[in-house]
Amino acid sequence: DVTLARGLNYYTGAIFEVAPPAEISMGSIGGGGRYDDLTGIFGLKDMSGIGISFGLDRIYLVMEELGLFPDNIGRALDVLFLNFGEQEAMASLKLIGKLRKEDVKVDIYPDSSKMQKQMKYANKRNVPFIVIIGDRELADNSFVVKNMSKGDQKTYDFEDVKGFLEDLKLFLN
Structure with missing residues (x-):
């Protein structure tokens, strides 16, 4: 031309x-x-x-x-563990290691901040599930998983990671 x-x-x-x-x-x-x-x-x-x-x-x-971006491009994480302190973070890291071995995209909030701030971060990153491990969960040897789109939550035993993985894969597929 x-x-x-x-x-x-x-x-x-x-x-x-x-x-x-x-x-x-x-x-x-x-x-x-x-x-x-x-x-x-x-x-x-x-x-x-x-x-x-x-x-x-x-x-x-x-x-x-042209609509060429996949729907899930804005979601780099499947699960975000909230961080409530050193003990809680250490318990979270054990579960995070197991989930990563199963190819789950998972991370922990970098520092122990107020829950509202961490939830806002999860919403901004479009994370479908958050995991909560606080004092009560540590004492009960459990963790709480919240479905961010539905708002419901379920408690799992630390030994029942497979149950959580099954539920997670049903949702993500």
């Missing part, structure tokens, strides 16, 4: 632009071309080349408009 104009001060040969699909009304999502001696301004004389760049934000917008 002879009407293209790109970097007139340094492109010396063919130039090109990458357009989105025709149904998307947006300018180019990438472009580039040939340049002779562009590197001369950086002290490297007589070196020609070809360059290309893509607009990540524009590619993202095109993918979003």
Whole structure:
């Protein structure tokens, strides 16, 4: 297209632009071309080349408009363990290790903060399940799992990780 104009001060040969699909009304999502001696301004004389760049934000917008992102892309975690202190965190880490061996995407909140702050974080990250291990659960050798979309919760024994995994896999599949 002879009407293209790109970097007139340094492109010396063919130039090109990458357009989105025709149904998307947006300018180019990438472009580039040939340049002779562009590197001369950086002290490297007589070196020609070809360059290309893509607009990540524009590619993202095109993918979003075409619905190309999977539904669960916003969810990097399946389960978030809330953190209520050192003892609770240590008990959580034992369960986290077992869940990770089963390929469950799981993490623990980084510090012992107020429950409201941790719940807000879980909601922001779109985490479907949280695990609560507090004083009572430590004493009972149990943990509470809350389904964030339904709002209900269930208590499991520390020895019943398989039961939790079965319930979790039913929900995630």
